[in-house]
Amino acid sequence: MGRKLHCKGQGAMTPGIPIFSPMMPYGTGLTPQPVQSTSSLSILEEQQRQQQQQQQQQQQQAAQQSASQQATQGTSGQTPQLFHSQTLTTAPLPGTTPLYPSPMTPMTPITPATPASESSGIVPQLQNIVSTVNLGCKLDLKTIALRARNAEYNPKRFAAVIMRIREPRTTALIFSSGKMVCTGAKSEEQSRLAARKYARVVQKLGFPAKFLDFKIQNMVGSCDVKFPIRLEGLVLTHQQFSSYEPELFPGLIYRMIKPRIVLLIFVSGKVVLTGAKVRAEIYEAFENIYPILKGFRKTT
Amino acid sequence: MSGGGRSRCPDCGCAELVEDSHYAQSQLVCADCGCVVSEGLLTTTFADEGHLQEVTYSRSTGESEQVSRSQQRGLRRVRDLCRVLQLPSTFEDTAVSYYQRAFQHPGLHAARLQKKEVLVGCCVLVTCRQHNWPLTMGTICALLYANLELFSGTYLQIVKVLGLDVPALSLADLVKTYCSSFKLFQASPSVSVKFVEDKEKMVSRTLQLVELASETWLVTGRHPVPVITAAAYLAWRSLQPGGRLTCSLSRFCKLAGVDLPHPAYLRVQELLDILLRMAGQLAWLRILNLDKQTVVKHIGDLLQHRCILLRQAFRDEAEEEEGDEQQQEEGEEAGSSTLEMPEKKRPASSPPPLLPPCMLRPPKRPCPTPADSRVTGEEDISDSEIEQYLRTPREIKDFQRAQAASQAGTSAPITS
Numbered sequence: 001m002g003r004k005l006h007c008k009g010q011g012a013m014t015p016g017i018p019i020f021s022p023m024m025p026y027g028t029g030l031t032p033q034p035v036q037s038t039s040s041l042s043i044l045e046e047q048q049r050q051q052q053q054q055q056q057q058q059q060q061q062a063a064q065q066s067a068s069q070q071a072t073q074g075t076s077g078q079t080p081q082l083f084h085s086q087t088l089t090t091a092p093l094p095g096t097t098p099l100y101p102s103p104m105t106p107m108t109p110i111t112p113a114t115p116a117s118e119s120s121g122i123v124p125q126l127q128n129i130v131s132t133v134n135l136g137c138k139l140d141l142k143t144i145a146l147r148a149r150n151a152e153y154n155p156k157r158f159a160a161v162i163m164r165i166r167e168p169r170t171t172a173l174i175f176s177s178g179k180m181v182c183t184g185a186k187s188e189e190q191s192r193l194a195a196r197k198y199a200r201v202v203q204k205l206g207f208p209a210k211f212l213d214f215k216i217q218n219m220v221g222s223c224d225v226k227f228p229i230r231l232e233g234l235v236l237t238h239q240q241f242s243s244y245e246p247e248l249f250p251g252l253i254y255r256m257i258k259p260r261i262v263l264l265i266f267v268s269g270k271v272v273l274t275g276a277k278v279r280a281e282i283y284e285a286f287e288n289i290y291p292i293l294k295g296f297r298k299t300t
Numbered sequence: 301m302s303g304g305g306r307s308r309c310p311d312c313g314c315a316e317l318v319e320d321s322h323y324a325q326s327q328l329v330c331a332d333c334g335c336v337v338s339e340g341l342l343t344t345t346f347a348d349e350g351h352l353q354e355v356t357y358s359r360s361t362g363e364s365e366q367v368s369r370s371q372q373r374g375l376r377r378v379r380d381l382c383r384v385l386q387l388p389s390t391f392e393d394t395a396v397s398y399y400q401r402a403f404q405h406p407g408l409h410a411a412r413l414q415k416k417e418v419l420v421g422c423c424v425l426v427t428c429r430q431h432n433w434p435l436t437m438g439t440i441c442a443l444l445y446a447n448l449e450l451f452s453g454t455y456l457q458i459v460k461v462l463g464l465d466v467p468a469l470s471l472a473d474l475v476k477t478y479c480s481s482f483k484l485f486q487a488s489p490s491v492s493v494k495f496v497e498d499k500e501k502m503v504s505r506t507l508q509l510v511e512l513a514s515e516t517w518l519v520t521g522r523h524p525v526p527v528i529t530a531a532a533y534l535a536w537r538s539l540q541p542g543g544r545l546t547c548s549l550s551r552f553c554k555l556a557g558v559d560l561p562h563p564a565y566l567r568v569q570e571l572l573d574i575l576l577r578m579a580g581q582l583a584w585l586r587i588l589n590l591d592k593q594t595v596v597k598h599i600g601d602l603l604q605h606r607c608i609l610l611r612q613a614f615r616d617e618a619e620e621e622e623g624d625e626q627q628q629e630e631g632e633e634a635g636s637s638t639l640e641m642p643e644k645k646r647p648a649s650s651p652p653p654l655l656p657p658c659m660l661r662p663p664k665r666p667c668p669t670p671a672d673s674r675v676t677g678e679e680d681i682s683d684s685e686i687e688q689y690l691r692t693p694r695e696i697k698d699f700q701r702a703q704a705a706s707q708a709g710t711s712a713p714i715t716s
């Protein structure tokens with residue numbers, strides 16, 4: 001942590017010549033990591049075999065390997081993508097022996113599969129799902145508001161009925177055209193169940209409601225990486241994706257291209273992911289961002 | 301007024317048009333009835349102006365050549381704002397070009413006047429940021445009498461739409477500019493001699509304190525100005541603690557002639573906490589049992605040795621991950637410096653981690669872990685569950701009666 005400032009007196013209104021390198025504001029010393037090439041499948045396999053308790057030792061290799069991911073981050077996060085879909089779906093790959101010694105850590109005892117060190121071990125939790133469905137018939141909102149207990153309708157404020165049910169705890173906006181928006185569910189299945197319950201309520205109120213074109217429009221997830229993040233450094237190295245304006249909002253807005261997700265990253269290490277249409281996009285986005293965030297963990 | 305194409309006479313509909321000229325003026329005359337179809341086109345318009353018909357301004361070529369009045373006004377505002385801020389002339393041209401580019405976009409072209417006003421400020425801000433001129437959004441909003449929310453929305457929109465690369469606010473330059481605006485460098489009727497301070501010393505100490513704050517996570521995610529205010533306050537007090545220890549933050553801001561940002565109180569406390577911890581690492585200060593007032597006297601010393609003190613005072617969590625052996629090495633290394641000989645004899649309580657304040661505070665409410673519900677989405681929905689959401693006929697009647705009564709109640713005073 002060397003001293004970074006050499007103060008020269010300059011006029012107040014003429015900061016013309018930047019005394020401090022504009023690219024390095026306070027306290028962001030980034031040590032670029034050596035880039036190592038990863039061969040695709042062999043490493044994926046062996047890491048699936050390693051024990052979770054060994055994660056600390058493998059943080060080292062993960063940090064080095066993450067540099068290669070970091071290098072490819074701008075274009076496509078393909079390596080983590082490939083890897084992650086494997087962990088999610090099936091267990092051992094055909095034709096591989098479980099006792100695959102790792103060249104990286106010769107001291108690692110081999111035990112059956114648990115999430116590997118490549119992945120963060122943290123799973124984002126879904127917080128909100130927004131879905132839409134078409135009930136397929138015109139609705140009379142006044143009647144619905146009159147005959148349903150859980151409905152509110154204020155046409156001067158908003159042109160839809162706001163209906164809520166307790167289980168799953170959700171809110172729906174029901175429009176006179178028959179389209180409905182359902183928000184607040186914590187999983188895709190819950191959202192579908194809730195939408196069906198709303199449709200059933202509308203049916204019981206006397207309308208010929210159907211359940212057409214159910215579609216999930218947006219999913220929001222959140223998680224905590226449990227270490228502080230130097231947002232100023234992150235915005236420097238990932239300028240084309242990030243937007244960090246502390247005068248406006250305390251978090252950094254990271255627009256990932258593949259998958260197309262927006263992440264809100266805060267200094268406390270909490271990350272909010274939004275804009276996904278399927279759950280896998282959220283997981284993939286987090287696996288893409290985790291190595292980048294780990295790179296900003298050290299302060300020097 | 302419509303007529304057909306130029307090929308037909310509007311009067312008799314004849315297709316035979318002859319190019320004839322009446323002295324110097326060229327005319328297009330119908331061969332049959334002799335009516336003058338068009339003469340001497342003076343203006344260039346879109347293809348079918350024909351027959352001296354009226355053409356709306358938006359369809360004529362005049363519109364694309366001229367700059368619209370609203371855009372002209374906006375460009376004038378940009379130049380005015382640059383002059384008020386005393387920016388170099390090159391900034392003006394850049395800001396004007398950004399405004400012109402932004403104006404092409406349909407979303408901003410058709411925006412409300414209020415938004416176009418704010419757009420002026422956004423263009424100037426982007427220009428200043430790109431030249432590392434420290435200008436805060438608060439300043440621009442104050443000059444334009446604009447709402448910060450509208451400003452932030454427009455600013456983010458324009459950065460995205462124009463694909464601009466805007467560097468971060470340069471904190472060091474902001475410190476210098478902000479501190480130079482204080483009115484503490486000369487004695488005046490409101491500022492007595494004991495409060496006057498040398499500008500160079502004050503600016504340099506404030507810079508050091510701001511750098512300390514940014515190393516200890518007090519700057520990330522927070523608005524920069526309150527941190528600078530807090531640092532300037534502490535720096536000013538520490539340069540002459542004799543007469544200034546009793547001066548409060550609000551009094552300091554009044555003397556300096558700047559607004560007091562509310563978060564500055566918290567930042568002062570946080571900075572003092574960090575300084576107290578650092579002071580605990582210096583043997584000759586530990587015996588003094590410093591508190592938040594008295595530590596100000598020693599800020600100079602603490603800043604001089606801040607690198608080492610920080611490393612000792614706080615455990616760096618990231619480095620712990622490297623392995624246990626390295627952590628022990630850390631402790632040894634820190635203890636080897638001459639200042640810290642007595643350190644090794646300290647009790648075994650480990651130093652607190654260096655974390656942003658939001659991570660150090662206990663969580664406000666426990667995060668509920670969601671129940672692992674096996675919902676498939678296709679379950680049967682029982683009738684009774686749905687019935688609970690429907691009103692009984694009795695309830696409906698009651699509700700309607702209540703509604704009618706309330707409406708009668710509200711309408712009665714109007715009619716009477």
